[in-house]
Amino acid sequence: MDDLIGGVLGVPISLIINGTSHNLAVDPWVTLLDLLRENLDLTGSKKGCDHGQCGACTVLIDGQRINSCLVLAVSRDGADIVTVEGLADHDHLHPMQEAFVEHDAFQCGYCTPGQICSAVGLVNEGRARSRAEIREHMSGNICRCGAYTNIVDAVEDVLAQEDARYQKVAAE
Amino acid sequence: MRRFDYIRADSIEHAVQALAAVQGARALAGGTNLVDLMKYDVATPTRIVDINRLPLDSIEETENGGLKIGALVTNSALAWDARIEARYPLLSSAILAGASPQLRNAATTGGNLLQRTRCYYFYDATMACNKREPGSGCPAIGGVNRTHAILGASSSCIATHPSDMCVALAALDAVVHVVGPDGARTIAFADFHRLPGDEPQFDNTMRHGELITAIELPPADFGRNHSYLKLRDRLSYAFALISVAAAIKFDGGSISEARVALGGVAHKPWRDVEAEQTLVGGPASEQAFAAFASRVLAPTQGQGDNDFKIDLSQRAIVRALTQAAAGTPQSQTDKRVG
Numbered sequence: 315m316d317d318l319i320g321g322v323l324g325v326p327i328s329l330i331i332n333g334t335s336h337n338l339a340v341d342p343w344v345t346l347l348d349l350l351r352e353n354l355d356l357t358g359s360k361k362g363c364d365h366g367q368c369g370a371c372t373v374l375i376d377g378q379r380i381n382s383c384l385v386l387a388v389s390r391d392g393a394d395i396v397t398v399e400g401l402a403d404h405d406h407l408h409p410m411q412e413a414f415v416e417h418d419a420f421q422c423g424y425c426t427p428g429q430i431c432s433a434v435g436l437v438n439e440g441r442a443r444s445r446a447e448i449r450e451h452m453s454g455n456i457c458r459c460g461a462y463t464n465i466v467d468a469v470e471d472v473l474a475q476e477d478a479r480y481q482k483v484a485a486e
Numbered sequence: 487m488r489r490f491d492y493i494r495a496d497s498i499e500h501a502v503q504a505l506a507a508v509q510g511a512r513a514l515a516g517g518t519n520l521v522d523l524m525k526y527d528v529a530t531p532t533r534i535v536d537i538n539r540l541p542l543d544s545i546e547e548t549e550n551g552g553l554k555i556g557a558l559v560t561n562s563a564l565a566w567d568a569r570i571e572a573r574y575p576l577l578s579s580a581i582l583a584g585a586s587p588q589l590r591n592a593a594t595t596g597g598n599l600l601q602r603t604r605c606y607y608f609y610d611a612t613m614a615c616n617k618r619e620p621g622s623g624c625p626a627i628g629g630v631n632r633t634h635a636i637l638g639a640s641s642s643c644i645a646t647h648p649s650d651m652c653v654a655l656a657a658l659d660a661v662v663h664v665v666g667p668d669g670a671r672t673i674a675f676a677d678f679h680r681l682p683g684d685e686p687q688f689d690n691t692m693r694h695g696e697l698i699t700a701i702e703l704p705p706a707d708f709g710r711n712h713s714y715l716k717l718r719d720r721l722s723y724a725f726a727l728i729s730v731a732a733a734i735k736f737d738g739g740s741i742s743e744a745r746v747a748l749g750g751v752a753h754k755p756w757r758d759v760e761a762e763q764t765l766v767g768g769p770a771s772e773q774a775f776a777a778f779a780s781r782v783l784a785p786t787q788g789q790g791d792n793d794f795k796i797d798l799s800q801r802a803i804v805r806a807l808t809q810a811a812a813g814t815p816q817s818q819t820d821k822r823v824g
Binding site: 325341342343345364365366369372378379380381384385386388389390391432435436439441444446447449450451453454455 | 487488489490492494514516517518521522524525526534536538562566585586587588589591592722723818819820
């Protein structure tokens with residue numbers, strides 16, 4: 315057990331976070347978001363509403379985008395979690411991060427880690443293609459600066475890159 | 487958040503035993519509603535029984551040609567399941583009309599049935615609420631009640647059930663499988679949720695210590711003529727002001743079966759099976775649909791702010807039935823209606 319979170323009541327759990335294994339003792343009322351931010355110094359995931367209404371806390375759990383503010387960490391024992399800090403490959407930004415920079419898909423940036431994790435989840439799901447579908451499938455992420463148009467541009471760009479890569483592989 | 491005992495159930499029997507042993511015990515699945523309510527101090531469980539390890543996450547064929555959905559199947563997995571999309575597209579559509587992708591990835595089938603009302607007064611622990619504190623009063627009556635019930639309300643409570651999925655399940659005559667200290671039983675969907683009466687603290691007819699294990703869908707043939715129409719204050723990620731799950735079967739040019747369930751208007755998904763019978767044998771005409779809607783909505787009672795819902799419901803029912811009859815179900819992406 316390399317970390318003791320909370321008091322003596324901590325429940326032992328194991329999580330893989332951004333590729334690193336953690337054996338933790340976590341009080342059962344600690345949310346995954348608080349565990350990441352308060353105890354593991356992973357402050358990329360943001361606390362916006364803390365009630366599942368804004369999406370700023372979105373992380374990938376076993377590849378699926380989920381609001382970490384509504385997850386009790388103990389209930390995800392054994393999970394593989396990726397936060398915005400885990401998307402880049404060392405100095406190389408994730409294509410979705412690149413696209414957000416390229417398309418200026420943010421203003422204040424507070425919602426951006428959640429937007430990017432959500433958009434990566436959207437691409438994994440493979441259900442959204444058109445701009446209307448991207449908008450609908452990004453509806454769980456609120457941006458109070460109103461950068462939505464550029465966010466849709468960024469996601470559309472990455473989907474197009476994925477398509478091009480797929481077609482290239484298929485052609486070879 | 488208040489502290490609680492945490493038990494991770496390793497079998498259904500273990501879960502039931504742990505739930506039944508303590509009055510304030512609650513099962514935790516996806517947590518999307520329960521954890522939220524605990525943060526607001528609206529839910530104050532003394533024990534959390536984590537059921538996420540139970541083998542209840544599959545969708546299986548039943549002997550009679552239906553499907554049995556494990557209680558832990560997530561909303562996303564259910565909506566995108568190829569069998570659900572092909573055989574129960576109404577259910578798939580209703581699920582995708584609700585919440586957000588992130589919430590649907592965590593929220594479960596069983597949990598969806600057990601989510602609590604989004605009445606503002608229920609959610610505010612500093613206010614009176616007969617559902618939260620029986621006998622304390624209902625400030626929504628005579629208060630801010632724009633989103634509240636127009637059917638089946640009582641002088642104790644005018645809250646609505648917030649689910650989209652449950653509206654489709656009501657239309658599809660789903661059956662709820664539960665296991666409790668006295669064994670397993672099934673509950674017809676119409677009997678699962680209840681009207682508030684003078685005991686609004688009870689949302690449903692489950693007994694202490696019981697756990698939902700599955701939702702069973704009987705065989706259905708509404709693959710073509712169905713629609714889930716949801717009207718709300720913004721186009722996505724909002725609870726329904728009113729929603730309509732409509733499904734029709736035809737025999738030649740006339741209706742042989744019609745199912746219509748309403749969401750956002752009552753303490754439970756609202757159906758009027760006697761009114762549905764009046765559509766059988768007749769044509770799929772706007773006139774017939776309007777007469778049906780008038781009959782369903784005859785007992786409505788507005789609360790002031792929500793009076794607009796009565797006329798909106800009338801028109802929403804006609805539109806959903808028209809969409810179903812035409813085989814052009816409401817898109818959950820392009821929500822322009824017309």
